[in-house]
Amino acid sequence: MFDEMLGDNETLREPYAKYQQWIEQEDTKHLNKKATEAEAFFRRTGITFNVYGSEEANERLIPFDIVPRIISGHEWNKLSRGIEQRVRAINAFLYDIYHRQEILRAGVVPAKLIAQNEAFLPQMIGVSPPGGVYTHICGVDIVRTSERDFYVLEDNVRTPSGVSYMLENRETMLQMFPELFSKIKVRSVSEYPKNMRRSLAACTPKLCEGKPVVAVLTPGIFNSAYFEHAFLADQMGAELVEGHDLKVVDGHIAMRTTRGFKAIDVLYRRIDDDFLDPLTFNPDSMIGVPGIMDVYRAGRITIANAPGTGIADDKAIYSYMPDIVKFYTGESALLKNVPTYRCAEKDSLTYVLDNLSELVVKEVHGSGGYGMLVGPAASKREIAAFKLKLLDNPENYIAQPTLALSTVPIMTKKGLAPRHVDLRPFVLSSPNRIQITPGGLTRVALKKGSLVVNSSQGGGTKDTWILDE
């Protein structure tokens, strides 16, 4: 097991050297008190997420751990090159798949996988988004297994969340441990909202005149990520709108203001494709904007991320990502994919059936851990039951080995203790550049030995430090 502070064999790794010097001088009790202070800080700022159905506790905090996750500048440079390559390929893939579909003709990705995929939107065929950008904002989930090995777990290219935690975690650390930041040079993340606004404004439709008007579309105050929507709009200096604030006026999407209707050029939407336009997609959607797809097709608004990007982070497509990178960039993928067995293929299915107790089996279109088998944690009976489901419809499943995720220490009552982590860096794409904020959201499984980092299942977050060297 690889620990990012102590390596494989309890020898302090270089990126943590200065932090180690500092924490040796600190008292555990005092640090635990600081952790309580951090919680109060988060509550006051209102960085909470809503939980449906429970009246009293309907605003919860995601636990924050005060020990930073530290990544060297060198490691980061390597990572960000890989991420940039991947995001470029994904954008090229999306353009291709909604236009000439060269990659299907070349037989690199099976056509069946696209045509039968719910995440593929026929309404986007032939539509060119302003500036050719599909994935304006994405959050690539990365895990580490050793000194050298990083794997991409998921490419979140729909509406990834968590960036407000990246920013507020840093803010909290700056307030609580200012002395640490004068000892250790950490690259700043605070330019993210400004960069995001610039990046979105650079994707404005050609028909837009004057300074681009940017707005953030939220499902509303009861959405679990509402805090983040409001936070980003505030930090970008953009209006935070809901569907009922918008309508089509003179061929533009316009928001109802105190001075009448005002046209919007770029809409950063935090609602799913399906709810975007009741006239085109789900007719029952109350949170979308009727007619927005017509305005979009007429080239009068930029929707970020573009509708239909979900086809690129589909689990079935994921396994082809190394080929996709190679096809569009001509280079081998710098970041590794987790080896994935497509149960649709006969040899793979045989292997998966023989090794169920060691594999993680996922539904191709599932998310959030539903309909999943975690082999090493499952009972014989569960495995037998899953086997039947798998045989019944093998095309619906992929399988992956369980990865030994790296650990990073967290602060407990008894002092530092290792816990498993993942990392979600945030990537901004505009026609001319791809920008990766040096840092990201580190999610940490707070339970000893647990590999589940999801906040809905008891995971927490950490500040992520990229050393400035």
Add this chain to the structure above:
Amino acid sequence: MLGKTAAGLYWMFRYLERSENTARMLDAGFRIALTRSTAAEDEWVSVLASAGSHNSYIEQYDQIDAPSVINFLLREKNNPSSVMSMVETARNNARLVRTALTREVWEATNECWMTMKDLLAHPIHEKELPAVLRSIRQQSALVRGALHGTMLRNDSYDFARIGTFLERADNTARILDVKYYVLLPSAQHVGTSIDNVQWETILLSVSGRSAYHWLYEGETNPVSIANFLILDRQMPRSFAFCFTKLAETLGYLGEDYNIEHPCQLKAEAMLKNLKQKTINDIIDQGLHEFIQDFISENQKIASMIEEDFRFYG
């Protein structure tokens, strides 16, 4: 600015103002109950009526006593006019308009809500009441301070102020509406101790007791109290003061937006009317009618504002 955001700011500050005023009325009622036990029940009825909560109280309780009234007005979940409910509504509006507030204003509002939730988690015993009320006053002062100290003087600030002054004018009018009769000149009561108590409560309910004595040099009489609350432009809770601010703020918005809305003209007309009147005119024409008329005009101007600035559609 979005119409929805303007509405959110306006309601956020209406609710904050109203919760603070409810706390103030409770304070006055409690003081009377402590010092004049015979007048206590009447006083609680007045407090409930001024807070617009008398009917909903009667639906839930059989009798009027201090602990029930205090808890009903401070923390009853089923009472949308309890301090806790109103602070919660104010904070929900603040969440809605988070982008129009500075971080300081948002945090002060959020802390106000957290403090209230904590303080009002359990029934309030009489002996805790003064400390609780003090804390409510302090928390709302912090929000107001953050507003004044950190917000740009733009339309966000204007809508917050409009909500504040409309609500405050309405609250003062309601206190007077319930108690107007004690201010009517009547040979029978003048100088009796009952009246003095009532006069004092009115002044306490608007946090104006010492200001009044300062201005009117210790001479308490009903006509000058009515003048103080209605026409005195130095008194920050009087009709005239609130309308000066309201007309001024609507004027800033008009200038900013380069349009003179009907609500602005209406506010200016109402202010002009207040400036031209003396307190004796008002009493001669009927104090009660004047107050009721003011309350209904106040509601009209509120709907005009909602329409002129496209709050809801």
